[in-house]
Amino acid sequence: MKWFRYFIFSILAASGLAAVNVSQKSEQAxxxxxxxxxxxxxxxxxxxxxxxxxxxxxxxxxxxxxxxxxxxxxxxxxxxxxxxxxxxxxxxxxxxxxxxxxxxxxxxxxxxxxxxxxxxxxxxxxxxxxxxxxxxxxxxxxxxxxxxxxxxxxxxxxxxxxxxxxxxxxxxxxxxxxxxxxxxxxxxxxxxxxxxxxxxxxxxxxxxxxxxxxxxxxxxxxxxxxxxxxxxxxxxxxxxxxxxxxxxxxxxxxxxxxxxxxxxxxxxxxxxxxxxxxxxxxxxxxxxxxxxxxxxxxxxxxxxxxxxxxxxxxxxxxxxxxxxGIPWEYMQPENVSELLPDSADKAEIGIVSLSNKKMSMLYLPESRPVRLNLNYLNGKDFGAVWYSPRTGRRWTGGDFKATPEAVVQPPDSQPGWDWILLIGAKR
Structure with missing residues (x-):
């Protein structure tokens, strides 16, 4: 998916990390x-x-x-x-x-x-x-x-x-x-x-x-x-x-x-x-x-x-x-993140982010809608990608404007399914 590689690369470039070649990184070196x-x-x-x-x-x-x-x-x-x-x-x-x-x-x-x-x-x-x-x-x-x-x-x-x-x-x-x-x-x-x-x-x-x-x-x-x-x-x-x-x-x-x-x-x-x-x-x-x-x-x-x-x-x-396929080595865990306005979400969802707050990765242990405070991240326009830990597949998650109440929804609402969400600023 060329759009996905460009999406990741553009965020890394904006973060000063453009030396990473995502297409090569995804391979088993x-x-x-x-x-x-x-x-x-x-x-x-x-x-x-x-x-x-x-x-x-x-x-x-x-x-x-x-x-x-x-x-x-x-x-x-x-x-x-x-x-x-x-x-x-x-x-x-x-x-x-x-x-x-x-x-x-x-x-x-x-x-x-x-x-x-x-x-x-x-x-x-x-x-x-x-x-x-x-x-x-x-x-x-x-x-x-x-x-x-x-x-x-x-x-x-x-x-x-x-x-x-x-x-x-x-x-x-x-x-x-x-x-x-x-x-x-x-x-x-x-x-x-x-x-x-x-x-x-x-x-x-x-x-x-x-x-x-x-x-x-x-x-x-x-x-x-x-x-x-x-x-x-x-x-x-x-x-x-x-x-x-x-x-x-x-x-x-x-x-x-x-x-x-x-x-x-x-x-x-x-x-x-x-x-x-x-x-x-x-x-x-x-x-x-x-x-x-x-x-x-x-x-x-x-x-x-x-x-x-x-x-x-x-x-x-x-x-x-x-x-x-994710720049995990540049991402740091967040103990209490303002990205999640809901206290229940804070307790259940894990987050790691780039230090410049241009990209975050979230792990959702169950399939349900989640509210995000995108004003916490640096940027005006954001793109999202969903991954299934069960199958390894990925889906586009839509485009979003900076807002304190963006709602993201996993692509499938099967009970018991967990999800990875990658959301980042677009250039």
């Missing part, structure tokens, strides 16, 4: 590894500075449950669904467990005595991921190993970080993830992170939490480039919304990029796809760094090859398709 954090600290880029929308999948038990051929099947499937990253726990769930090849990670559960054969098995998988331009997030510490790690000291923790960092240093498609929880000392995080950083040649080092932080302490010594928040099974949908709101405020402070995984929903909810899709956009509208998908696939139970096409994964391609 091959990223140049290693990944970096953008200069503004809000999102991720490849090594050439090209924005990288991270679309990650949680694959915790890959090393314990999958042989190489099944791991390749997993990667090929997720690649076809437009995922570009997957996260793996380097250590098994329990200290007495082994990887798929029946090998223990350490001799006598002593982290100062790593077993090379255990870590060698991961090499082949990471190499296969690189061939597919997939990023591998390696989680090097976890709660269930806390007693084993606590029995050691700072020097051993750092040596462990140095060992795993050096072992996988040759793979530029790796990012490092260190567990950061209330039950772990800052000294442990810092020592493992220092060991990794000493040999990782500038690769991203992220932190991992399973619940929302209660405060932001920017002076803390525990610092990471990127933060993953992956809720545990106790996080309710309401708590998830609060977590996303915390993320939004942190993103506005430009502390570091975040990714939030969707909640674990009760087993009695047999179809979780719509709920996961809703939370995916909640996360995107709060941070613009990406989304982390989590489903039963993370444990690779016997039915994983059937379930890999379910639980929200079927909508990831549409999510990427929509965002690749």
């Amino acid at each position: 091959i990223p140049k590894f290693p990944l970096r954090i953008s200069p503004n600290g809000r999102h991720i880029t490849d090594n050439n500075g090209v924005p990288f929308l991270m679309v990650a999948d949680v694959a915790w038990q890959m090393l314990r449950k999958l042989g190489y051929n099944d791991a390749v099947h997993y990667m090929d499937t997720r690649k076809s669904q437009s995922f570009n990253t997957f996260l793996v726990q380097l250590l098994p769930a329990l200290p007495n467990q082994r990887n798929f090849n029946k090998t223990l990670p350490f001799q006598d559960n002593d982290i100062s005595k790593p077993n090379k054969l255990y870590f060698d098995y991961f090499d082949k998988i990471i190499a296969a991921a690189k061939e597919r331009n997939l990023v591998v997030g390696i989680v090097v510490s976890r709660k269930s190993w806390n007693a084993i790690f606590d029995a050691q000291n700072v020097e051993v923790w750092k040596d462990y970080g140095t060992y795993v960092g050096k072992h996988f240093a040759k793979y530029s498609n790796v990012i490092w993830i260190v567990s950061e929880e209330e039950y772990q000392t800052a000294a442990q995080f810092e020592a493992i992170a220092d060991g990794i950083r000493s040999v990782s040649e500038g690769q991203i080092l992220a932190s991992l939490s399973t619940c929302s932080p209660t405060s932001v302490n920017d002076s803390s010594k525990v610092r990471s480039d990127l933060k993953f928040i992956i809720p545990d099974s106790t996080v309710t949908p309401a708590e998830y919304a609060a977590l996303a709101n915390w993320q939004k405020n942190s993103a506005e402070a430009a502390l570091r990029p975040f990714l939030i995984a969707n909640s674990e929903f009760p087993k009695e909810i047999t179809d979780q796809s719509v709920l996961i899709r809703n939370q995916a956009y909640q996360s995107i509208m709060s941070a613009a760094a990406g989304f982390c998908h989590m489903s039963t696939i993370k444990n690779f139970n016997p039915t994983w090859k059937v379930n890999i096409d379910k639980d929200g994964a079927e909508y990831i391609h549409e999510l990427v398709k929509i965002l690749k």
